[in-house]
Amino acid sequence: MTTAPIPGPGKLTYGSYLKVAELLELQQRKSDPVHHDEMLFIIAHQVYELWFKQALHEIEAVIGHLERDEALKAGRVFDRLHRISHLLIEQIPVLETMSTIDFAAFRDHLRPASGFQSVQFRLLEFLCGAKNPRMMGLAGDDEAVRRRLEEFAARPTVYDHLLRHLDRKGFTMPREVLERDTSKLHEPDERVAKAMVRVYMESDEHYPQFRLCEQFLEFDERFSIWRFHHVKMVERMIGGKTGTGGSSGAKYLAGTLSIRFFPEIWMVRDYIGTGYGGEHP
Numbered sequence: 139m140t141t142a143p144i145p146g147p148g149k150l151t152y153g154s155y156l157k158v159a160e161l162l163e164l165q166q167r168k169s170d171p172v173h174h175d176e177m178l179f180i181i182a183h184q185v186y187e188l189w190f191k192q193a194l195h196e197i198e199a200v201i202g203h204l205e206r207d208e209a210l211k212a213g214r215v216f217d218r219l220h221r222i223s224h225l226l227i228e229q230i231p232v233l234e235t236m237s238t239i240d241f242a243a244f245r246d247h248l249r250p251a252s253g254f255q256s257v258q259f260r261l262l263e264f265l266c267g268a269k270n271p272r273m274m275g276l277a278g279d280d281e282a283v284r285r286r287l288e289e290f291a292a293r294p295t296v297y298d299h300l301l302r303h304l305d306r307k308g309f310t311m312p313r314e315v316l317e318r319d320t321s322k323l324h325e326p327d328e329r330v331a332k333a334m335v336r337v338y339m340e341s342d343e344h345y346p347q348f349r350l351c352e353q354f355l356e357f358d359e360r361f362s363i364w365r366f367h368h369v370k371m372v373e374r375m376i377g378g379k380t381g382t383g384g385s386s387g388a389k390y391l392a393g394t395l396s397i398r399f400f401p402e403i404w405m406v407r408d409y410i411g412t413g414y415g416g417e418h419p
């Protein structure tokens with residue numbers, strides 16, 4: 139039988155490498171008397187923030203690959219992003235094991251904090267294209283957060299990088315789109331959609347680009363599924379009540395379900411089979 143090695147003094151250990159002691163100090167409950175379910179509530183949110191950090195890290199990798207026209211490598215990163223998105227969706231039912239009565243018992247202690255204020259969630263939205271200038275207010279007087287939000291609001295989105303890559307690969311995109319002011323919201327453009335129809339119609343010859351468009355679409359779809367599941371959880375927990383962040387709650391969230399990060403990849407579906415660009419050989 140082998141025995142586990144005893145860590146020597148000053149040697150790196152599991153705990154010191156991962157900062158486990160510090161991590162386990164971070165679950166500070168506010169309810170008084172302490173409510174059992176507040177631990178779940180805090181841990182669930184903290185885990186989300188860690189995965190948001192990883193997702194941002196991966197999207198930066200996608201951008202790097204697109205800049206170097208490495209479509210297959212960008213696609214591989216998306217494989218990971220999809221699995222992370224899957225986890226984000228699948229975590230919601232864990233929170234739903236908390237009943238509306240249990241949540242009501244400690245909800246007032248959270249005010250006015252809300253997931254609405256998640257900076258990393260907004261960075262993800264900005265990087266994917268949902269740039270809402272009103273979200274700048276989330277920085278409050280935190281200068282570092284303000285700078286980060288401003289940087290992400292101004293820079294090209296991962297979708298801008300996809301369109302530039304497709305253009306370099308011969309799927310000519312309109313100049314105005316390629317050279318647009320990236321601090322503004324990208325407006326859906328029929329010409330972009332039509333250039334993308336070719337990617338689909340010529341998927342055999344341009345398989346990496348076709349796969350990439352499908353990967354983008356899948357990410358967008360999964361993000362919407364998270365939004366939908368989150369609204370349903372909110373309805374289950376607090377019904378039609380306003381949010382702790384001050385919004386109308388489920389009603390506000392339902393309005394976000396129509397957000398599409400990559401609109402023309404969805405528009406391609408409007409054209410396929412209509413004779414535009416020819417039928418598949």
Ligand code: HEM
Binds near residue numbers: 182368371372375386
């Ligand atoms: C009991 C569970 C939860 C409830 C009742 C809840 C409730 C709400 C409500 C009512 C809003 C609207 C903003 C407001 O006025 O507060 C909101 C927004 C939000 N929540 Fe939650 N939430 C829950 C769990 C979570 C979790 C686990 C996350 C993960 C990070 C999360 C992330 C967000 C985000 C990112 C928004 C902003 C969405 C947007 O503006 O599109 N929420 N939540």
